[in-house]
Amino acid sequence: MKTIIKYFYLPFFIGITFILSTSAIFPAKEDAIKNAYLKAGLTERQAAAHLLSKFTFGIKPGDIDKAVAMSLNRWFTEQLDGKLKEDNLNDRLGYYDALNLSNAQVAEQYPKGAKVLRMAIADGFINKDSVDKGDKQEYRKKIGEYMRTKGIKPQQDLYKQFLSHKILAATYSNNQMHEVLTDFWFNHFNVSLTKNDCAMYIPAYERDAIRPNVTGKFENLLVATTKSPAMLFYLDNFNSSAGTTETENTMMQVMEKRAGDDKTKQAALQKLKNAKKNQGINENYAREVMELHTLGVDGGYTQNDVTQAAKILTGWTIYPFDEGGAGGAMKKQIEKVGKDKLEERGFVFEGDFMFAMNRHDQEPKTFLGVKFDVNGGYAEGEKLLNMLAKNPATAQFIATKLATRFVMDNPPKTLIDKMAKTFLDKDGDIKSVLTTMVTAPEFWSKQALTEKTKSPFELAISTVRSLNAEVTEPLQLNNWITKMGQKVYYYQAPTGFPDKGQYWINTGSLLNRMNFGLALAAQKISGVKIDLAALNNNKEPESSEAALETYSKIMMPERDLSASIKRLTPLLTAPNLIEKVDKAANNAPVAMKNTEDENMMGTPAMATKNKPAPKQNTTSNSKNFGNNTLLAQVVGVIIGSPEFQKR
Secondary structure, eight states: OHHHHHHHTTTTSTTOOOOOOOOOOOOSSTTHHHHHHHHTTOOHHHHHHHHHHHHSSOOOTTHHHHHHHHOHHHHHHHHHHTOOOOHHHHHHHTTOTTTTOOHHHHHHHSOOHHHHHHHHHHTTSSOGGGTTTSOHHHHHHHHHHHHHHHTOOOHHHHHHHHHHHHHHHHHHOSOHHHHHHHHHHHHHTOOOTTSHHHHTTHHHIIIIIIGGGTTSBHHHHHHHHHHOHHHHHHTTGGGBOSOOOHHHHHHHHHHHHHHTTOHHHHHHHHHHHHHHHTOBOOOHHHHHIIIIISSOTTSSOOHHHHHHHHHHTTTEEEOOOOOSHHHHHHHHHHHHHOHHHHHHTTOEEETTEEEOGGGSOOSOEEETTEEEOTTOTHHHHHHHHHHHHHOHHHHHHHHHHHHHHHTOSSOOHHHHHHHHHHHHHTTTBHHHHHHHHHTSGGGGSGGGTTOSBOOHHHHHHHHHHHTTOEESOHHHHHHHHHHTTOOTTOOOSTTOSOOSHHHHOSHHHHHHHHHHHHHHHTTOSTTEEOOHHHHTTTOOOSSHHHHHHHHHHHHSTTSOOHHHHHHHGGGGGOTTHHHHHHHHHHHSOOSSOOOSOOOTTOOGGGGGOOOOOOOOOOOTTOOOOTTSHHHHHHHHHHHTSTTTTBO
16 A cells, blocks of 8 residues: 555655545737747647646547637637537436526425424424424424425435536536636635525525626626625625614514414514514624635725624615515515615615615715715615725735636736736726736746646546546535545535645545545446546557556646656556555545535445445456456546646
8 A cells, every 4th residue: 555655646745644554708819828838838739738627627538629620719718708508418407407496496495494394383284392392203204294295395405406516517518617617706705505594595696696707797796696695694694784773663563563462473573573683783794705705814904894894784685585484574564565665765676685774884984994975875885895896905816816726826926916907907807817817928837737736526527527427426426526525515614615735635535536536437436437448449458558558648638648657557566456545545534524514415424335346457468458447447546646636
């Protein structure tokens, strides 16, 4: 096992100790990209491989030929435009009927457990007094029966569809750059399935707030995320209020009179009162929108600016689309008064977003030295977000994040400054910023070539793409992504997953990556099928060494692989390699601890229960590739290699 680690990772990850007992964009010049890569000394095919490795989830066989045939400039422009037909992907997504539901429909069809319980009690299906006293297993059985009777689905089913969509889109989308950018911006404006209040609204958040804005104006993206129910719940701005106003007190009095002796109305009113007691100005979103979304931690703001921003955003909340509890009572009250009349009073209604004027702090405010007049209402929030989107600190921060994701872990300041200047000159136009990055010499420098370490998600998807795999059970692939250290959509902190290689790499994660490659190549991952022979036009390699060279070139095109092949060759004869790696991976520390609660989606442990590995053919020059056992080991070694871990 020590030999395996030595050949794989010691030359690659210095300092790690392993202890194992076993259309839309118009570049300044038509040839701007060509000029940049030629100055860097790259051939067109090498440049194509570099460009595609950065802006796709993996290079498929034939992708470089297509990009070269159409010119790299046109490929980049077409990908920025993101309007290629998706017939194949759409056919694969046809099964996932929850992906297009509105938030209101999700709340109705996939309600929270507490709401289901209230409904079951109200319908007499469950006795309220028996909930705490009865047998838990019997209680769950009754709830399940009630849900089936009412056509209600568990929220885990929604999350399964959501995760399946991400994997299938990343694997099969023709608009690869938009998928990569959707992943990048979601991580930048992170929300987490670990927070129950916002979880069910995250699919619509990615679909409606993130995806349509990934190459547009940054300000539009910022505003869309701010108004999304997922973000409003996640960072608690939905209940940020200046406090109980005279108008609200009057409304409460009216509601009390109308409730009379009606116990149901009284209960709903009491919940509303309890919620009001906990209201006040909440600074969570105001702080994170500056620290994580726009200005950055050193963006020049103070704690007073955080407080002032929080006051400016009071009243930015959710239109009560969920009929249960206090939300239903509030919705009825809004409808009774009438939206038109409320809009005359300063309320704003926009889909699931609502600006509640009666909850807004109407005192004068000063943010970053700019005064906000009294009674500015909704326009104050618009002004705040506009200021943040156009701030020079935001330009630097976003340029740094983009360069870190697409160039290298520590991008040069010269590149960041160019991108930040474009950000300011082009009013935050993301397409223009990306074009500046790709036409800059720093993007094509030797240091930027295959410098970035793939996240577990990127590794899994790039593997299936490079092997032309057929993915029919995406959640099985997701189990492996989780095992390798990335529980997609479950990162709890608003920072999102770190975007530097050191976060992903340690003893346990490296071994799990090796184990993944060997398992996939050996056809041991259910629902992921590959045809290794077809990748080589059904030509049988002369030897394991020949197979290593041939498949390395297929999976890592246009790279200098001489050093890699030399390093990997000794592993081709390693006896019982799969069993050894599997055993070592199960005994090694995991890549990181999941602090989130596990749910019914499946835990990392699910991915370790593979069938016993086939006995390995240990003869180096054997031509017995008939059962693909030896070829599978060769391909598995390539997937687990340091070179394939890079993009």
